[in-house]
Amino acid sequence: MFALPKEFESLFLHCFGQEAWNEYLEQFHKPPAKGFRVSTLKGAIPSVINPLLADPVPWTKEMEGFYIHQDLHLGRDPLHATGYYYLQEPSAMAPVPVLAPVPGERVLDLCAAPGGKTTQIAQRMRNEGILIANEPNRERCAILAENLERLGVTNATVTQLDPDELRDTYPAYFDAILVDAPCSGEGMFRKDDDAIRMWQREQLSAYALRQSSILHAAIAMLRPGGRLVYSTCTLNPIENEAVCATLLRDQPTLSLSPIQLPGARAGLTAERFTKLAKLIPELQAVASSFSEPLPALERTIRIMPQAGYAEGHFVAKFALDGNPSYQKTNTTGYSQKKRGNSLRASRMPSGFAQQKQFAAFANETFVDHVTWIDDLYRRDFISSPNVLFAASHRPLPSRNVLRPGLPLLETKHHHITPHHALALAAKPENLRAPVCFSYGDTRIIAYLSGEVISQEGPDGWTVVFLEHLPLGWVKRVKNQLKNHYPKGLRRAYSFEI
């Protein structure tokens, strides 16, 4: 384990005091908190998981987040491949309950990869409403799309844009926005040596600048009366209270809403902030820019690692009363470079042939036209050269839309194959001839490693399920299940529970 940076220690001591530091050090040498979130989008709980549901994370709702106390490798278990759960550090489960998205809303997750919070938002929205998941980093954006697919999220659009570019498409549009910003990661020190290694005192104000500019872009996309949650996994006030204060100073129609979160510590009061400003130059710069009293920063919260519940997170919730004041900012440096457009989906309503192919495929494969498939048909179709999507919504940005909705099928060399995401959104009752294996059946391990399995049944496409949880496509030909589990996902799974 890397030693904690001396300057981190001195900043922590200034802000939280000696007693908190002693408690922090005591916790620091214990193993990090581990947790997982179950996906309510996937139906009933498989009974094998019951013993793991003993200790809920206090800020999550019923059947949402749980601590993992056992030494289990849940990422290697086939249940992970079904998307029934998402491994997530417990403090990272806090911002979404504060945002409290509900079905039917328009929600933006602006810094979304790898998708822990987007999938939690989608669960709370029960896949109903508009969800834009944005991530400017292309590699991370692909991981985000993969996680949304695995967890069975069907209402999300994935964009790979700088927040400023997104703002042009969605001025004053969203009911709720999450900005889970890039930060110095002090809250992750116990679980991630790299976070310690990379930490530099002089970088904190650069992070704060970037966070402020992302927030300014975000506010321009919030409708009057909407709410915005800002979160970081860092502890220092330069990237937290100071960033919130700057935003409130620049946006007079914005205010901080109180947050109730069990076990959390209130943010710094204005008085404490002003005192600390005498010791921390970055805070001084902010404090001295206020002609009026500082806002009620103690409405923000921190989950402190020394409280023993989790690693560290900071969360602030803003309410917008009137229209935001519009400022053009460069949010990252990403926007300075013109990125490739290879992920752009065509918005042309062409692809009529693809739609017909999908209709024929759906007819042969699914039974449940009335509910599930009809819901897809009620949506627009969007055709890119190779993939047909059931659109999540319009309008869409004019470039770098990685996924404009749920991918339905792919066209390769004039052949169509159903998309993996479609399998992962299915339930056994949707399929004419589903293949269901019980937990512990070694054919599941064989399937996930790419093997062909023998099983009697009608010829044609169908989905393999672990109990009622989907794993992926097979094409049955003469009682042989030809494996269509994506090659990039194949690996050696084992039953761990």
Ligand SMILES: C[S@@+](CC[C@H](N)C(=O)[O-])C[C@H]1O[C@@H](n2cnc3c(N)ncnc32)[C@H](O)[C@@H]1O
């Ligand atoms: C803390 S992580 C987000 C974690 C994610 N919300 C989750 O729960 O899985 C911050 C993300 O912001 C992205 N990012 C970096 N600069 C950004 C910017 N200017 N605008 C939006 N996102 C940015 C990073 O690539 C990173 O994926």
